[in-house]
Each structure stands twice: as C-alpha cells, then as structure tokens.
Amino acid sequence: MDTCIQKIREIAGDLLEKGEVERVIGFAEGSIPMATSPVAISTKEDAQKLCFSSTCGLNLANYASKEKGKKIAVVAKGCDSRNLVTHIVENQIDRDNLYIIGVPCPGMVDKFKIAAEMGGEITGFEEAGDTLIVSTVDDKKELNKQDYLRHNCSLCTHKNPVLFDVLVGEEVEEQQLDNAYPDVDAIEALTADGRWKHFEELTQNCIRCYACRNACPLCYCPTCFVDESGPQWVGKGQDKTDVDTFHFLRAFHCAGRCTDCGACVEACPMGINVRDFTRKLNKDAQDMFGWEAGLTIDKRPPLDAYSPDDPNDFIK
Amino acid sequence: MGNLLEHMGIEKDRVHFSWISSAEATKFVDVVKEISDKVKALGPNKKFVKDYS
Known part of the structure; x- marks a missing residue:
C-alpha cells in the first residue's frame, strides 16, 4: 500500500509540474482516523497530501464531473473507473481531458462495523496487509480485514480499474461469484408485505440529508427532482x-448506471443500506440486458x- | 420500474403497462376490465399512500 501511495504522489506531482493536468483529484487523510476525504490539488507540493487506504470509500468520479472543461487527473479504484466510464458515455467528461491514475483495489472497510466492534471512539487505525490495527483510548485490536469489508466490496468483481492511463500497483485477482446478488434474492423471497416492511424499516431513520445523493457520481443533475419547487415532485418533510x-x-x-460503488452507503450518517434499492435494478439490468454499468466506453447503456x-x- | 415497485412490496397486479392505439377501442376496454378486476381482487392499497389528514 505504501509503494502505491508513493507512486500516486509521484505521478500526481509529475503531472502537475509538467502542466499536463490542472488538478488531481484524490484522497487525503482526514482530521480523525478512518476519515479520509476527497481532495483536489493543483501544486506539486500538495501531492504529498495524497493518500490511499482501505477507508477511501467515496467515489472520486463524483468530483471529476464538477471540473468540466479542465484537464484533470483522478485517482480511481475499480468502481471509480467504472463511474468515469459512465461519465464519458454520458458526455459528462471528455476522455481527452481526463488522466486516470488507476489503483487496483484491495476492498474498502465498513466503518460502522468496525465502530460497533470497538465500542468507544476510534483513536488510531493502521493497516498491515490484511490486518487492521484499530485502537480506542483503552483498547487495541487486530482485526482481519476480510471480516470487515463493506458488503459491496465483498461482492465486487471489478477491483481492477477498467479504464486507466497508469496503474500504481499490481493488478489484484478478481473473484468469481456463483451468485452476485444473494441479498436481492433474500428480499425477493419475502412476501409482498414482508418486502414492504423491509423497506419501511430500512428507511425509517432517514433524515433526508441527501448525503447519498451528494456522494453519488450518477447524481449530477443541475437541479435534483427533490429540490424542484415547480412542480414539486415530492414533499420535503419527514413524511x-x-x-x-x-x-x-x-x-x-x-x-442501468449504478456500479454498486457503495458511496451512498459510505456517506449515510444513519447507516442505511441504500443499496437495497439500487441492487435490485443492477440485478434486473444483468438479467434483462446482460448489462453491468461502466465496463466499456464503446457501448450505449440499455436504457439509452x-x-x-x-x-x-x-x-x- | 414495475420490478422495483414489486421489489418494494407493491403487488404486481396494481401496476400495469400497456400500449393502446386510439383505434383499438376493444383492446382498451379489455385492458381496463382486466386492470379493475385485478385491483379489486387485491383490495384498497395501503402502501405508498400519503396521509394528508
């Protein structure tokens, strides 16, 4: 992981110094452990701020489409690269203005799960291969990363970037799944009332902060339907x-656009698994159109x- | 869309999709009859209904 961070910094610094790109979008350490945040840097010196770890769960393609017309570089995991492909296909970014620094992804960790395991406030987080060393004020635990992967990462079959200009690490092995949608199957097996109850309970803590929408690279509409007031498509309260x-x-x-990157779930402050909605559509896209979003820039999406x-x- | 509604627990027979030409009066009648029969069999919908009271 350290060599990968070094490479990201070198490449980013180099691109900025040569003026090949105006900005590099990547991850930087946050103010507290495990809270890496997206950052856009524009000088070689700032390249030292870039980092990468198993806590970089947001999707940087989301920020790429907000820099229209500029030459930018983006640090991209497998899912970020698929969303960059989706952006290119949907004419949100020009491929010529985009430099993709691909990172073969080792999977991201579920911060809620780790917080639940540790109990108290987390004061330290380190990684050594597949071992997570997490500490609180009065406790320190070594956790097996595979047990704390995010759900979408545990089912991921595109860890390696699908489109990139440079790779900063060795490609990782992709897993083969017998059933890519066990969670959707479990919901489908319920009765109509059972399914309704499942989704009622799923969204009962939603505070309408729209963090899921803001974190989602697909949600780039200039005015979202929930913010429109004429016509007002949906009430704005907690009903x-x-x-x-x-x-x-x-x-x-x-x-037909979702890459199951998990940014919506990552961003949700209430721990709602928003993916229960999108996963059904991903499964339908697969079953009806044999389609997985963001794999190639040469094909139009099925709904298009x-x-x-x-x-x-x-x-x- | 029908699939996602069904996935969320809205019964399949409540949502119907049809393409009827203005010249197909008999098809229109058939489809409306079928829809109203199926919805009557399900009874009143309690899901996805906003209470304004």
Missing part, C-alpha cells in the same frame, strides 16, 4: 411516503438504446 418516494425515484434514476430484442413482456 414516510415522501422519504420512500425520494429513495425509490433516486434509485430508479440510477437504473433501443433494440428489437429488448424484453417487453411487461407490456400488454
């Missing part, structure tokens, strides 16, 4: 129906293209 409408519609806007073979048995 349960409005909360569910927000989650339902936001998920649907991600149909017509084919006579499109499934249409839902229509009478």
Whole structure:
C-alpha cells in the first residue's frame, strides 16, 4: 500500500509540474482516523497530501464531473473507473481531458462495523496487509480485514480499474461469484408485505440529508427532482411516503448506471443500506440486458438504446 | 420500474403497462376490465399512500 501511495504522489506531482493536468483529484487523510476525504490539488507540493487506504470509500468520479472543461487527473479504484466510464458515455467528461491514475483495489472497510466492534471512539487505525490495527483510548485490536469489508466490496468483481492511463500497483485477482446478488434474492423471497416492511424499516431513520445523493457520481443533475419547487415532485418533510418516494425515484434514476460503488452507503450518517434499492435494478439490468454499468466506453447503456430484442413482456 | 415497485412490496397486479392505439377501442376496454378486476381482487392499497389528514 505504501509503494502505491508513493507512486500516486509521484505521478500526481509529475503531472502537475509538467502542466499536463490542472488538478488531481484524490484522497487525503482526514482530521480523525478512518476519515479520509476527497481532495483536489493543483501544486506539486500538495501531492504529498495524497493518500490511499482501505477507508477511501467515496467515489472520486463524483468530483471529476464538477471540473468540466479542465484537464484533470483522478485517482480511481475499480468502481471509480467504472463511474468515469459512465461519465464519458454520458458526455459528462471528455476522455481527452481526463488522466486516470488507476489503483487496483484491495476492498474498502465498513466503518460502522468496525465502530460497533470497538465500542468507544476510534483513536488510531493502521493497516498491515490484511490486518487492521484499530485502537480506542483503552483498547487495541487486530482485526482481519476480510471480516470487515463493506458488503459491496465483498461482492465486487471489478477491483481492477477498467479504464486507466497508469496503474500504481499490481493488478489484484478478481473473484468469481456463483451468485452476485444473494441479498436481492433474500428480499425477493419475502412476501409482498414482508418486502414492504423491509423497506419501511430500512428507511425509517432517514433524515433526508441527501448525503447519498451528494456522494453519488450518477447524481449530477443541475437541479435534483427533490429540490424542484415547480412542480414539486415530492414533499420535503419527514413524511414516510415522501422519504420512500425520494429513495425509490433516486434509485430508479440510477437504473442501468449504478456500479454498486457503495458511496451512498459510505456517506449515510444513519447507516442505511441504500443499496437495497439500487441492487435490485443492477440485478434486473444483468438479467434483462446482460448489462453491468461502466465496463466499456464503446457501448450505449440499455436504457439509452433501443433494440428489437429488448424484453417487453411487461407490456400488454 | 414495475420490478422495483414489486421489489418494494407493491403487488404486481396494481401496476400495469400497456400500449393502446386510439383505434383499438376493444383492446382498451379489455385492458381496463382486466386492470379493475385485478385491483379489486387485491383490495384498497395501503402502501405508498400519503396521509394528508
């Protein structure tokens, strides 16, 4: 991991010094342990701020589309690279203005799970290969990283960047899954009332902060439907129906585009697994169109293209 | 969209999709009959309903 950080800093510094890019978007250490934050740097000296660890769970493609027209470089994990591909396909970024610093991803850790395990406030977090050394004021534990991976990372089959200009580490082995959607299957197995209850309970703590939307690279609309007032598509309060409408519609806007990067869940302060909505659409995209988002810049997404073979048995 | 609604627990028979030409009066009647029969069988919907009272 350390050599990978060194390489990221070298490449970023080099690109900025030569003026090949105006900005480099990457991760920097946060003010408290495990809270790495996205950063945009524009000088060679600042390249030393860049870091990478198993806590870099946000998706940097989200920030790339906000620098339109500028030449930028982005530090990209597998999922970030897939969202950069999606941005290129959706004309949000020009490939020529983009330099992708690819990072083969070892998987990101679930901060809620680690916090629950440790109990108290976490004062230190270090990594040594697959071992996480986490400390609180009066405790120190060594945890096996594989037990604390985020759910989406444990099911990830695209750890290596799909599109990149340079790789900063050896490619990691991709896992083969017999069933990529066990969680969706579990919900599907419930009765209609059971499923409704599941989603009611899932969103009951939602405070409508929209952190999930803000962290999502797909949510780049200049005015989000929840912020519009004429017409007002959805009520703005805590009414349960409005909360569910927000989650339902936001998920649907991600149909055939979501890369399951987990940024929405990472950003949620209430620990809501927002992915329960989007995962169903990912599974449908796979089943109906054989589509996984963000794998190639040469194909149009299924909801963007017509084919006579499109499934249409839902229509009478 | 129908699939995601069904996934969230809205019964499949509540949401119908159809393409009917203005010249297909009989098809329109058939589809409306089918929809109203299926929805009647399910009874009133309690999910995704906003209470304004």
